[in-house]
Amino acid sequence: MQQRKRTGMTVSSLPDTIVPDPAFRRQVRDLNGEKVTACFQCEKCTNGCPVAFSMDIVPHKVMRSVILGLRDQVLKSETIWVCASCETCTTRCPNGIDIAHVMDTLRQISLREGKTAQDNAPVFHSAFLSSVRGRGRVAETEMVARYTLKSQGLGGLLKQAGMGLAMFKRGKIKILPRFHSVSQVKKIFRGAEQKG
Ligand code: SF4
Ligand code: SF4
Numbered sequence: 001m002q003q004r005k006r007t008g009m010t011v012s013s014l015p016d017t018i019v020p021d022p023a024f025r026r027q028v029r030d031l032n033g034e035k036v037t038a039c040f041q042c043e044k045c046t047n048g049c050p051v052a053f054s055m056d057i058v059p060h061k062v063m064r065s066v067i068l069g070l071r072d073q074v075l076k077s078e079t080i081w082v083c084a085s086c087e088t089c090t091t092r093c094p095n096g097i098d099i100a101h102v103m104d105t106l107r108q109i110s111l112r113e114g115k116t117a118q119d120n121a122p123v124f125h126s127a128f129l130s131s132v133r134g135r136g137r138v139a140e141t142e143m144v145a146r147y148t149l150k151s152q153g154l155g156g157l158l159k160q161a162g163m164g165l166a167m168f169k170r171g172k173i174k175i176l177p178r179f180h181s182v183s184q185v186k187k188i189f190r191g192a193e194q195k196g
Pocket of ligand 1: 048049050051052059082084086087089099103
């Protein structure tokens with residue numbers, strides 16, 4: 001019988017043999033400078049994570065998996081896309097590991113290496129970042145429209161349009177995007193791109 005998701009990696013997803021891959025650990029460290037090896041598995045990150053219940057590998061196990069070099073398990077996990085970047089784990093870690101930053105790095109590597117298990121995750125990621133880059137903040141209506149068009153085509157967009165209109169009439173969403181510190185946000189994006 002499979003373990004419940006909340007407990008971490010399912011038994012069936014565990015490899016028969018664990019072959020440490022220090023290259024993966026180094027790759028993560030080189031990209032973000034975080035000392036993941038300092039993790040002593042206290043589980044404070046997982047216990048504070050508001051979305052751990054819906055993760056397939058809970059945060060402290062992600063840290064352990066990075067140390068062990070379980071590249072595919074981590075990069076193909078749902079966890080890295082479920083993570084809401086709320087930084088609760090980061091503030092709770094007694095070893096000062098910025099776990100949210102590590103999760104972000106894992107998303108980047110997963111995208112670059114084409115490992116993501118969720119077909120639409122890169123599309124969502126791209127729609128989200130385009131919105132933030134162009135407006136300085138997430139413009140929900142524009143982002144959802146862009147995402148729906150790319151993931152479900154024009155038919156999907158038209159289907160969603162009815163619901164969008166109803167929500168607009170009730171004042172739940174705004175059609176026109178709001179802007180916030182666009183030039184500063186663009187500068188941050190350029191800096192991140194230059195770092196590679
Ligand atoms: S940043 Fe991600 S992993 Fe950390 S607590 Fe928030 S949702 Fe959980
Ligand atoms: S809170 Fe920090 S030290 Fe504790 S398990 Fe999480 S990453 Fe490791």
